[in-house]
Amino acid sequence: MKKHVVFISLFLVLIMMATMLGGCGGSSKKPDAGAKSAATAKNPPKIAEPTKTVDPKANLNADITIVQQLDMVSFDPIATSDLSNRYIITNIYSYLFAQDRYLNSTPELAKSYKRLNDSTWQFEIHKGVKTHDGKELTADDVVYSLQRTQKGTAIGALFKPVDKISKVDDYTIQITTFGPYPALPTALTHVSCGIVPKHYLEKAEASKDWSNPIGTGRYKFKSRIIGDSVVMERFDGYFNKDDKALNKSLTFKIIPEGSGRTIAVETKKADLNVVFDTVDYDRVVGNANLQLWQHPSQLVWHLGYDNTNPNFKNKLVRQAINFAVDRKALMEVGHNGHGTVVFNNATFAPTCLGAVNNPGNKYSYDPEKAKALMKQAGVSGFDTEIIVFRDEAERMAVLVQSYLKVIGINATVKRIENAVFAQTIQAHKAPMFITSWGCYWDPDMFLARRFTKAGIGGVNRVWYQNPELDVMIDKARTISFDDKPRAEVYGQIQNFLAEEAPEADLYVNNMYALANKDLKGVEINVEMPHNYYKLHY
Amino acid sequence: MDETVKKYTTRKEFFKQYKKKSRLQETWNRFLRNKTAVLGLFIFVFIMVVAAAAPLIANYDDEAIKINVPARLKGPSAEHIFDTDEMGRDILARIVHGAQISLVVGFSAVALALFIGGAFGAIAGYYGGKTDEIIMRCMDVFLCLPDVLLALAIVAAFGTNLVNMTVAIGLSFTPKFSRVVRSAVMTVRGIEYVEAARAIGSTNAHIITNHVLINCFGPIVVQVTLYVASAILTISALSFIGLGIQAPIPEWGNMLASGRAYMRDHAYIVVAPGLAIFVTILSLNLLGDGLRDALDPRLK
Numbered sequence: 001m002k003k004h005v006v007f008i009s010l011f012l013v014l015i016m017m018a019t020m021l022g023g024c025g026g027s028s029k030k031p032d033a034g035a036k037s038a039a040t041a042k043n044p045p046k047i048a049e050p051t052k053t054v055d056p057k058a059n060l061n062a063d064i065t066i067v068q069q070l071d072m073v074s075f076d077p078i079a080t081s082d083l084s085n086r087y088i089i090t091n092i093y094s095y096l097f098a099q100d101r102y103l104n105s106t107p108e109l110a111k112s113y114k115r116l117n118d119s120t121w122q123f124e125i126h127k128g129v130k131t132h133d134g135k136e137l138t139a140d141d142v143v144y145s146l147q148r149t150q151k152g153t154a155i156g157a158l159f160k161p162v163d164k165i166s167k168v169d170d171y172t173i174q175i176t177t178f179g180p181y182p183a184l185p186t187a188l189t190h191v192s193c194g195i196v197p198k199h200y201l202e203k204a205e206a207s208k209d210w211s212n213p214i215g216t217g218r219y220k221f222k223s224r225i226i227g228d229s230v231v232m233e234r235f236d237g238y239f240n241k242d243d244k245a246l247n248k249s250l251t252f253k254i255i256p257e258g259s260g261r262t263i264a265v266e267t268k269k270a271d272l273n274v275v276f277d278t279v280d281y282d283r284v285v286g287n288a289n290l291q292l293w294q295h296p297s298q299l300v301w302h303l304g305y306d307n308t309n310p311n312f313k314n315k316l317v318r319q320a321i322n323f324a325v326d327r328k329a330l331m332e333v334g335h336n337g338h339g340t341v342v343f344n345n346a347t348f349a350p351t352c353l354g355a356v357n358n359p360g361n362k363y364s365y366d367p368e369k370a371k372a373l374m375k376q377a378g379v380s381g382f383d384t385e386i387i388v389f390r391d392e393a394e395r396m397a398v399l400v401q402s403y404l405k406v407i408g409i410n411a412t413v414k415r416i417e418n419a420v421f422a423q424t425i426q427a428h429k430a431p432m433f434i435t436s437w438g439c440y441w442d443p444d445m446f447l448a449r450r451f452t453k454a455g456i457g458g459v460n461r462v463w464y465q466n467p468e469l470d471v472m473i474d475k476a477r478t479i480s481f482d483d484k485p486r487a488e489v490y491g492q493i494q495n496f497l498a499e500e501a502p503e504a505d506l507y508v509n510n511m512y513a514l515a516n517k518d519l520k521g522v523e524i525n526v527e528m529p530h531n532y533y534k535l536h537y
Numbered sequence: 538m539d540e541t542v543k544k545y546t547t548r549k550e551f552f553k554q555y556k557k558k559s560r561l562q563e564t565w566n567r568f569l570r571n572k573t574a575v576l577g578l579f580i581f582v583f584i585m586v587v588a589a590a591a592p593l594i595a596n597y598d599d600e601a602i603k604i605n606v607p608a609r610l611k612g613p614s615a616e617h618i619f620d621t622d623e624m625g626r627d628i629l630a631r632i633v634h635g636a637q638i639s640l641v642v643g644f645s646a647v648a649l650a651l652f653i654g655g656a657f658g659a660i661a662g663y664y665g666g667k668t669d670e671i672i673m674r675c676m677d678v679f680l681c682l683p684d685v686l687l688a689l690a691i692v693a694a695f696g697t698n699l700v701n702m703t704v705a706i707g708l709s710f711t712p713k714f715s716r717v718v719r720s721a722v723m724t725v726r727g728i729e730y731v732e733a734a735r736a737i738g739s740t741n742a743h744i745i746t747n748h749v750l751i752n753c754f755g756p757i758v759v760q761v762t763l764y765v766a767s768a769i770l771t772i773s774a775l776s777f778i779g780l781g782i783q784a785p786i787p788e789w790g791n792m793l794a795s796g797r798a799y800m801r802d803h804a805y806i807v808v809a810p811g812l813a814i815f816v817t818i819l820s821l822n823l824l825g826d827g828l829r830d831a832l833d834p835r836l837k
Contacts, residue, residue, distance in 0.1 A: 257798070259800065277798065279802070282802075283801070283802065329604075332606050333606060333609070333624065395623060395624075397784075398624065398795070399606070399624065402602075402604045412697075412783055414779075
């Protein structure tokens with residue numbers, strides 16, 4: 001209190017002088033402290049369930065506007081795994097398998113499939129699939145697209161077990177794998193497995209111009225203004241007449257500011273906000289004109305570090321960092337407490353196959369233990385940098401900075417553009433970083449990509465590799481087509497990685513989507529709102 | 538009438554009223570007649586005092602930079618009259634410590650600009666001719682670039698820290714000072730006392746420092762005041778876009794940037810640093826305008 005007396009008296013002296021002079025009087029603004037009073041939630045968030053029935057009176061010709069935080073990157077499906085990109089371009093292209101809300105596979109182009117033996121799969125595609133420019137899609141297109149996917153880096157380790165992709169007849173393709181690969185259909189849902197018609201793909205590869213994409217998806221591309229918006233219209237020739245788009249067009253607007261997106265929905269400038277900022281939680285649950293939708297998520301926020309960096313080569317330092325950060329406080333600052341804290345080092349969300357929260361009860365928030373580990377490692381401290389590209393992550397980074405200072409690490413926070421994040425990682429210019437990872441239910445879909453050589457240049461952003469781990473990952477893949485024995489191996493892997501501490505997983509945030517209260521068909525999967533084609537009024 | 542006569546008992550006192558006032562005294566009197574300028578001065582002095590007294594108002598380590606997550610965004614209270622920010626730090630504490638940073642960097646940057654720009658300007662203005670042409674055309678090249686852009690380029694090239702930032706802003710203001718000093722020097726160099734100094738054999742360096750620059754004091758002071766305001770704004774702008782003062786050091790621009798997500802429910806988080814920037818710059822501009830009018834009545 002005493003300190004404020006000094007300030008207030010100085011301030012009063014100033015005001016006195018100002019009034020004495022008779023000039024313009026300074027007036028300070030009143031705060032709106034009462035804004036938080038709407039704690040009584042009039043309409044609490046609803047759980048977003050898959051749309052089963054559509055009201056016959058529903059308006060299926062609405063123009064839907066969706067707001068998101070970051071711009072898309074490219075219409076080239078193999079360009080990036082970025083979420084902001086994925087959920088835009090999957091409306092243009094079709095996939096052999098689409099994703100359900102747990103990111104498991106559900107057939108789209110694939111009419112039927114069978115395993116001929118442990119390592120040979122055969123997929124039959126629908127007949128009469130039309131491309132946006134009126135041609136018919138055949139096995140040639142699918143094979144050509146998937147072979148290109150196989151060569152690209154975005155899919156990385158997901159296609160590592162894939163040996164050959166070949167055509168059997170005009171509507172059948174065959175994929176052979178090195179040994180059993182139970183997760184193959186799920187791998188085929190990856191964004192880079194989007195089927196691009198061969199005639200367009202050849203042209204686009206030659207000219208590197210992806211600005212006017214052609215696909216077989218539910219929407220035709222209409223226009224894009226970089227950094228502002230993407231517009232697409234319903235494609236009436238979509239092959240599955242029973243599962244066509246329930247709206248006339250989709251417009252994606254980019255609004256980087258969290259509250260800006262909320263306001264866009266509040267003022268009916270947009271119908272759905274797919275990246276809801278929890279800052280506005282109290283405000284929107286008190287607003288009867290809005291509906292907040294919720295779904296448990298598998299988006300794991302984590303603090304990563306370059307394991308090849310001399311500072312992080314020592315396992316003890318990496319463990320010290322895991323003890324030094326208070327995950328609960330980070331969740332408070334990052335997502336206003338809307339989530340679940342995880343102690344893990346292998347980006348397992350608590351709902352993944354075989355997930356163990358805090359393997360071996362190894363970690364907790366314990367700065368003293370962290371200091372002791374640093375001492376044991378013989379490291380007194382060093383300077384480093386935390387790379388971030390999102391607001392939440394930037395706030396968390398400031399907090400992490402203060403935790404690291406306690407154990408002698410001086411970190412600066414550096415914000416970069418999301419489009420250059422991958423390059424920054426590849427150039428070893430991200431000694432530390434904070435970002436999120438949307439994981440699949442089946443750990444085989446991400447472990448090899450994130451912690452083996454095959455993922456380097458892709459999403460092995462922590463540059464971790466260990467032959468012991470490779471053996472375990474292969475074992476978990478090939479041990480059986482049943483879940484139980486696989487889950488056991490994944491338990492061992494998590495224990496192993498807890499000891500190795502290649503990264504520090506922090507928490508899983510709740511997944512929200514904010515919509516106009518009349519909007520129907522809002523669906524959310526474990527990493528983001530999805531299936532925008534079902535949105536209608 | 539009687540009283541007036543009574544007042545001056547000695548000759549000395551009688552003549553005192555006719556004594557020519559010093560130039561400084563005259564300027565000061567002229568300044569005092571300009572109410573908005575005096576207001577500007579008062580506000581600015583207040584800000585300087587607050588900045589100097591910052592450690593008395595709030596402890597830097599415990600209140601301005603120490604993160605306290607449970608205390609975040611609790612709303613204004615007796616303990617935190619301007620609310621706490623998104624990390625649970627006292628906003629008032631950050632504002633007053635931020636004032637220190639802004640003023641120190643602002644003044645240092647301008648001092649640097651004045652030193653380098655002033656030296657070039659004085660040389661160009663005093664010697665004229667080819668020297669003038671070469672120096673001033675180089676300065677013109679730099680003048681083409683907006684100062685924020687130039688500062689941004691320097692910071693991006695050499696990295697973001699307090700010193701680089703000061704140097705970046707200082708260098709970006711250099712051409713402006715060289716122009717002002719040059720034109721001031723050009724008006725002075727032809728005056729008789731300079732001729733006289735030259736006639737008795739003073740060196741050029743001596744004339745520039747002792748006779749010319751001293752008499753260019755007026756325009757330089759005005760320029761300094763106005764450019765300190767501009768420097769403070771540039772610091773905040775650079776910090777706002779993440780290229781200036783880095784977290785956790787409190788700076789008004791980075792406070793605005795990190796608090797903007799919470800603006801709708803916690804207005805102080807942006808209103809406080811916004812007002813701080815606004816009031817500081819306004820006071821410096823009022824002060825600068827007042828000084829200009831006071832130092833050179835012909836300009837009015």
